[in-house]
Amino acid sequence: MLQTNFLEKQFSNPLTLASGILGLTAASLHRIVQNGAGGVTAKSVSLEPRHGHPNPVIISKERYIINAVWLSNPGAVEAVEEFVKFKQLCSAPLIASIFGKSTDEFGKLAEKISVAPIDFLELNLSCPNVSHEFGQRFAFSAEAVTVITKKVKEKTKIRHYYCRTRNLRVA
Numbered sequence: 408m409l410q411t412n413f414l415e416k417q418f419s420n421p422l423t424l425a426s427g428i429l430g431l432t433a434a435s436l437h438r439i440v441q442n443g444a445g446g447v448t449a450k451s452v453s454l455e456p457r458h459g460h461p462n463p464v465i466i467s468k469e470r471y472i473i474n475a476v477w478l479s480n481p482g483a484v485e486a487v488e489e490f491v492k493f494k495q496l497c498s499a500p501l502i503a504s505i506f507g508k509s510t511d512e513f514g515k516l517a518e519k520i521s522v523a524p525i526d527f528l529e530l531n532l533s534c535p536n537v538s539h540e541f542g543q544r545f546a547f548s549a550e551a552v553t554v555i556t557k558k559v560k561e562k563t564k565i566r567h568y569y570c571r572t573r574n575l576r577v578a
């Protein structure tokens with residue numbers, strides 16, 4: 408009854424793990440599916456590995472949790488390996504998430520990540536805590552979003568993707 412068809416992909420239910428909450432290893436993502444998620448979004452991936460901030464990157468108080476991870480991830484090559492393993496473990500829809508420092512990097516990343524058996528591609532255009540490194544977020548510029556979307560479309564056969572901003576999701 409909760410089965411959901413989203414952009415021609417079947418989800419057993421509409422609950423989907425958000426990007427970054429539990430990394431991108433096959434084992435972690437599979438565990439989320441085993442515990443009831445209809446689909447999973449992997450942690451955002453860059454071309455090269457990134458260490459991110461040193462721990463602690465999450466602080467929990469009585470009334471709030473704040474995080475500043477700084478987009479740590481193992482890079483595109485390792486991510487592809489994990490996505491392949493994930494699909495060997497289950498068939499739940501897998502959303503990969505990518506981010507780059509330039510519009511060109513998004514194209515290159517889309518090409519590399521699309522080698523993996525992913526179902527959707529999320530473009531992370533708005534990470535809030537890396538502006539001193541990345542400059543103004545791409546999500547603030549319609550022109551930048553247009554260029555990135557075109558570059559990604561040129562480099563991937565995946566036709567299910569959306570641009571992610573903090574307050575807006577575009578199918």
Ligand SMILES: Cc1cc2nc3c(=O)[nH]c(=O)nc-3n(C[C@H](O)[C@H](O)[C@H](O)COP(=O)(O)O)c2cc1C
Pocket residue numbers: 425426427428450451465474476478504531571572573574
């Ligand atoms: C520890 C942590 C790591 C996160 N890492 C990512 C990430 O790598 N990429 C991304 O797009 N969002 C990341 N997020 C943001 C979550 O995906 C986001 O909080 C969630 O989708 C809720 O959506 P909202 O912030 O737009 O309300 C992270 C959030 C947390 C708490």
